[in-house]
Amino acid sequence: MRGPFARALTGALGLVTAVAGVVAGAAPAAADSVVVGGSPAAITEAPWVVALSSRDRFGGTRAGQFCGGVVVAPTKVLTAAHCLGREVLGGQPWQLRDFSVIAGRASLRGQGGQEVRIADTWVNPDYDPTTNSGDLAVLTLAESLPESFVIKVAARGDAAENPGTAAEVYGWGDTSGNGSYASSLRSAHVQVLPDAACERAYPDGFGGVSYRKETMLCAGDPRGGRDACQGDSGGPLVARGVLVGLVSWGSGCGQAENPGVYTRVSTVLPERL
Structure with a gap:
């Protein structure tokens, strides 16, 4: 791994x-084909x-x-x-x-x-x-x-952050995890996962990092195959029409046992920009 x-x-x-x-x-991190496991996305739908x-x-x-x-x-x-x-x-x-x-x-x-x-x-x-x-x-x-x-940012405790919520991750990153980069915007369907899923995947001491639910959000596909990847860092994770996360880190791309980790924007973003 x-x-x-x-x-x-x-x-x-x-x-x-x-x-x-x-x-x-x-x-x-990179997302499916844009993101790993993704498909082309129209910029008019995600300006x-x-x-x-x-x-x-x-x-x-x-x-x-x-x-x-x-x-x-x-x-x-x-x-x-x-x-x-x-x-x-x-x-x-x-x-x-x-x-x-x-x-x-x-x-x-x-x-x-x-x-x-x-x-x-x-x-x-x-x-x-x-x-x-x-x-x-x-x-x-x-x-x-x-x-x-402009997209709205999720408020602290927004239902869009709840486990099981359908979400989309966007980017121009590695589409396979093997260095195949997209030249056009892509998106992938994922879901917000329980914090416990990332706590199991990234326990304390895992390569010097660990999952921290206060500032991080866990998302992916429980079956694997859909994720963010190299080149997608900083890109958006959107659920219920609001921004819930930013692509941050993970181990590999699209691995069921290693979900993507996102910055939990609702708790990290200052109240006033």
Whole structure:
């Protein structure tokens, strides 16, 4: 079994092989075919999904995409804190001259949509790269996106977080767990799982990380085959029309015994952005 993976691309040629404090071999999470086990998704049905991009850092083949994000206000995008780490970016976010989000575009090599520069970044001060707890960052855009791109964030204790709730995870990441990356947006049907499922899969001491229900949410398919994967980090987990999680980490992709772990946005996101 592979060690815990933070689910983001790093460097121009490969995957993150270690997240600070996480065992070597850990890689960013990816969802089914977009996400593992997923299918093509129309951006018109999920306009709040964006791709984080830097062609200078990651090359132009995939328009510089390395993580996902989600629009929660016209100038605010949520993503995973580990997507902004030195291991991924090779430095500080402000050092990427072309750091931007690609919005309103399903195909990374397609036309349309907007590429909006990132003016500022905020990383959750409670983020712990050793445990992956609090894995959330906020990007402030230099220009506003349409209100129609915004998705509502689940409130603390929202029924959308209840185990058994149907959910969708979105991204442009590895579709197989073997490095087959999607060039167009994909989504996968999963469900919110009981905290106990991830507590069993990731007990204390598991490669230096463990599941913490206060700041994490467990989701996947009890039978396996559907999950987020490398390249999907920071992308949204949506249930009942609201944002409940951000792709954060996991072991492997689409394994029934190792569900995906998401940042529980309702408890980690500050009340005021």
